[in-house]
Amino acid sequence: MEAYIAQGMHGLAYGMVLFLVASGLTLVLGMMGVLNMAHVNFFMLSAYLGYQVVAWTGSFWLALLIAPLLTAGAGILMERFLLKKVHAFGPMAELILTMGVAFIISDGVKAVWGTQNLPLSPPGSLSVLVNIAGVQYPAYRLFLIGLAVAILLLMALVLYKTRLGMIVRAAVADAGMVDALGINVPLVFMTVFGAGTWMAGVAGVAIAPILTVSPGLAAQMGMDAFIVIIVGGFGSLGGAFLVAILCGLLSAFGVQFLPQYASVLLFVFMAVVLAIKPEGLFGEKES
Amino acid sequence: MKRNLIWTLWAAGVAAVALFPHLFGVYYANALILFAVWALFAVSLNLLLGFTGLLSFGHAMYFGTGAYGAALALNHIKGLSIVPAVIIGMIAAVILALLIAPLVVRVSGTAFAMLHLAFAQLLYVLALKLRSITGGEDGISIYPRPDLNIFGLLRIEMNDQNFFYFAVIVIAAALSFLWFFTKTPFGQIMVGMRDNSKRIGYLGFKVTYTKAVVYAVSGGFAGLAGAIYALLQSLISTNDAYSMVVSVYPIMMVMLGGVLSYFGPIVGAAFFALIDEWIGSGQFQQLLLKLLSLLLPSSLAQRVSDFFQFEMILGLILVLVTLYWPLGLAGFIALQRMRWQMRRVSGGPQRSAT
Numbered sequence: 014m015e016a017y018i019a020q021g022m023h024g025l026a027y028g029m030v031l032f033l034v035a036s037g038l039t040l041v042l043g044m045m046g047v048l049n050m051a052h053v054n055f056f057m058l059s060a061y062l063g064y065q066v067v068a069w070t071g072s073f074w075l076a077l078l079i080a081p082l083l084t085a086g087a088g089i090l091m092e093r094f095l096l097k098k099v100h101a102f103g104p105m106a107e108l109i110l111t112m113g114v115a116f117i118i119s120d121g122v123k124a125v126w127g128t129q130n131l132p133l134s135p136p137g138s139l140s141v142l143v144n145i146a147g148v149q150y151p152a153y154r155l156f157l158i159g160l161a162v163a164i165l166l167l168m169a170l171v172l173y174k175t176r177l178g179m180i181v182r183a184a185v186a187d188a189g190m191v192d193a194l195g196i197n198v199p200l201v202f203m204t205v206f207g208a209g210t211w212m213a214g215v216a217g218v219a220i221a222p223i224l225t226v227s228p229g230l231a232a233q234m235g236m237d238a239f240i241v242i243i244v245g246g247f248g249s250l251g252g253a254f255l256v257a258i259l260c261g262l263l264s265a266f267g268v269q270f271l272p273q274y275a276s277v278l279l280f281v282f283m284a285v286v287l288a289i290k291p292e293g294l295f296g297e298k299e300s
Numbered sequence: 301m302k303r304n305l306i307w308t309l310w311a312a313g314v315a316a317v318a319l320f321p322h323l324f325g326v327y328y329a330n331a332l333i334l335f336a337v338w339a340l341f342a343v344s345l346n347l348l349l350g351f352t353g354l355l356s357f358g359h360a361m362y363f364g365t366g367a368y369g370a371a372l373a374l375n376h377i378k379g380l381s382i383v384p385a386v387i388i389g390m391i392a393a394v395i396l397a398l399l400i401a402p403l404v405v406r407v408s409g410t411a412f413a414m415l416h417l418a419f420a421q422l423l424y425v426l427a428l429k430l431r432s433i434t435g436g437e438d439g440i441s442i443y444p445r446p447d448l449n450i451f452g453l454l455r456i457e458m459n460d461q462n463f464f465y466f467a468v469i470v471i472a473a474a475l476s477f478l479w480f481f482t483k484t485p486f487g488q489i490m491v492g493m494r495d496n497s498k499r500i501g502y503l504g505f506k507v508t509y510t511k512a513v514v515y516a517v518s519g520g521f522a523g524l525a526g527a528i529y530a531l532l533q534s535l536i537s538t539n540d541a542y543s544m545v546v547s548v549y550p551i552m553m554v555m556l557g558g559v560l561s562y563f564g565p566i567v568g569a570a571f572f573a574l575i576d577e578w579i580g581s582g583q584f585q586q587l588l589l590k591l592l593s594l595l596l597p598s599s600l601a602q603r604v605s606d607f608f609q610f611e612m613i614l615g616l617i618l619v620l621v622t623l624y625w626p627l628g629l630a631g632f633i634a635l636q637r638m639r640w641q642m643r644r645v646s647g648g649p650q651r652s653a654t
Contacts, residue, residue: 099623099626106622107622110622112548112551113616113618113622117616120609121612239418240418243411243415243418280422287403288403291403
């Protein structure tokens, strides 16, 4: 029984982080119709930046604050100076452009930090075990879940309770109309892109103590994040949330029961969903 | 006059290819086969991207399945000749395409690309895990290369030189087949679907069915390219067959050469082969180091040139091409030709609106 709880908590923690990454991806996709292949590379970049900040200052909290902001800055630069320029050439060009950026980031990271695994230890106050329902559980993972929930609530608050959130939601539905109403849609795009990469950045630093920082980080998270947005339905935040948690649990229990094929399980799950609903669980039908 | 010129050019081209291994040796002959393999792979991708408007971000799965199909057949069927092995690889890819088609033909655009990424990754993971069949990371070797055996009547040993002719002939045949395929009425429906699939539907053509057929053809020829690749390398491993980079290669070739033309991807593949050779042999690094050390202190120059590894350059090319050359070389040439003609018509230099 204890094993179930522990694995369940693991899955929940991973699912939450997965959602932090996938939500930015799905928001940008829904709003701008751009699938940002470099999104998970920003996630990885942030983990490395976090490692660097810790190496210089020794403070994990500072890393958690600074690295995601730097990452968001890089994301905004990419949106402003690259993505915007190829927008006229259609979604294929944008997809290929982001793919190129993904390659540049992943090779750049290797050139700067090398290919070995870099450890990033959680702050001392969180590297203890806590007792939950009779299970000794690392406090850091609890903090991770808490952090993800806090960001989620913040995002929900902004999206559903503020004017900016209203504009964003309207732009997801019909960017042209919002533009026609006199709202500066490119600025909104840039904000959302920045926020999306910021969330990926937070996820990158936050998960680094668990997974260690390595060039494989992007591929590891990338596939899962893409599956989440495919299965959840493009542009659907609720779908992404549900599927991210489901994916986290599926991979956690998969590792326990079918260790050999845990990585295949998610793909099977995706294929089954798509065979029944090609637009994803909560996606809108293509017209 | 013009006709004669074209025939002479054709004859010269054929003669150049026929003499190629004698003139340049095995190393460059193999490089030419590799280029031909990439060209076929890129054209098969462009059948979807350029002609039908569907971007497959996981075409490696057909390339890899063709490669593994041929390699597995040769390892398990004793005395199999080279032609059936290649055909088995191709059929394996077609079967995979027909299995996946029902899932992907209903979507297009980004969703289509994403699904391919996911399925290609699934095959990558499977090929790694099913160690007993695929050999995992080590892959499977094809040694010795099988003979060409036509019903026991004709038996040709596949040494490097004969394999060169075999590969070039097979790929040239495949490329000409695809060229005629795009010229058939069916090929015109493909283009129509790219431009306005709804209208093609109203005209009474079955859009999803047509997509599935194009899809299977594209997958099959990617598989053929993969099978020849496996025979060329005498070894196929998961990373060479199914990794994401393999899916990106043909996209890059198509982008370099131009989406809207049949020959664009072939030119792109030539570019790519040259770049690959240039970087792979280390010449690019040396040149870069030399240039940089003129400007920077040597330790810094070394560091900066180390920065430009293969994937970095790949990424930079992808970004620069999409930014400044979105229609590739073919688009660039078409634009220049159009400007030239406009200048001739208006009788003076003129800035075009673009």
